[in-house]
Structures are given as C-alpha cells and as structure tokens.
Amino acid sequence: MENHKIISALCYASLLFAPFLLPLIVYFVIKDKEVKYHARRAFVSHSIPTALSILLAIxxxxGMLTLDYNNMSGYVILMFxxxxxxxxxxxxxxxxxIIQAYRIYRVGF
Structure with a gap:
C-alpha cells in the first residue's frame, strides 16, 4: 500500500518534471482505483496551464497578424x-x- 501512496503523490509532483505524461502513464498502467483517481486529478490539473498557454499563444x-503598429498599444496591455x-x-x-502530493504521502488517500 505504501507504493500506491508514493505513485499517487508522484502523479501530483510530476508537474515539476513530467507534466501530464506521468499521470497519463500511471492511469493506464496501474489497476488500483485510488491511484487511478489521483492520476486523473493530476492529469486534469496539469492540463489547465497547458490549455491556457495554447490559447494565449493562439x-x-x-492578434499579431491582424493588428497594425498604430493600434497595438491596447493589444499589448491586454496580452500582458x-x-x-x-x-x-x-x-x-x-x-x-505540491500540497496534494504532500497530503497523499503523509496523510494517505
């Protein structure tokens, strides 16, 4: 059972080194329902910044293609x-x- 706690905590902490890759792998490889639950939550929380950055880039x-130089000041402020x-x-x-990883590892499921 200790291994399941470590794997679940690593799913959350993987945002720092392997965002949404590790939770996705864990979700499909591990059969334990609690670990799958935490892997799914970690995957969703890792996907939010990625989706926001893609929307911001688009x-x-x-905006870069449609605006001319004279009308750019309001757009630049909006982008910032x-x-x-x-x-x-x-x-x-x-x-x-990080808080979720700590809670899982120290407190348990």
Whole structure:
C-alpha cells in the first residue's frame, strides 16, 4: 500500500518534471482505483496551464497578424494582463499539486 501512496503523490509532483505524461502513464498502467483517481486529478490539473498557454499563444498569433503598429498599444496591455493571469493560475496550480502530493504521502488517500 505504501507504493500506491508514493505513485499517487508522484502523479501530483510530476508537474515539476513530467507534466501530464506521468499521470497519463500511471492511469493506464496501474489497476488500483485510488491511484487511478489521483492520476486523473493530476492529469486534469496539469492540463489547465497547458490549455491556457495554447490559447494565449493562439490569441497572440492572431492578434499579431491582424493588428497594425498604430493600434497595438491596447493589444499589448491586454496580452500582458492575460499573461499575468496565466502565471498566477499556473503558480496556484503548482502550489495545489505540491500540497496534494504532500497530503497523499503523509496523510494517505
């Protein structure tokens, strides 16, 4: 049972070294329901910053192609605000994942 706690905690902590790759592998390889539950939660939490960064990149690319130099100041301010929101959300998710990994490892399922 100790191995299941370690694997579940690693799914959350893998945001720092192998985001959503390790939880995806664990979800399909491990048969324990609790480990699958934590792997799925970790995968979803790892996917949020990735999805936000892809949306931010698409929005930036479209804006870069459609705006001219004279109308760019409002767009640049908007992009910096969106990047700030992205970084705050990402830092919050990193902290949440680390707390979840600690809770799983120390307290249990």
């Amino acid at each position: 929005f930036g690319f479209i 605000v969106l990047m700030g929101i992205y970084f705050l959300v990402t830092i919050g998710i990193i902290i949440w994942n």
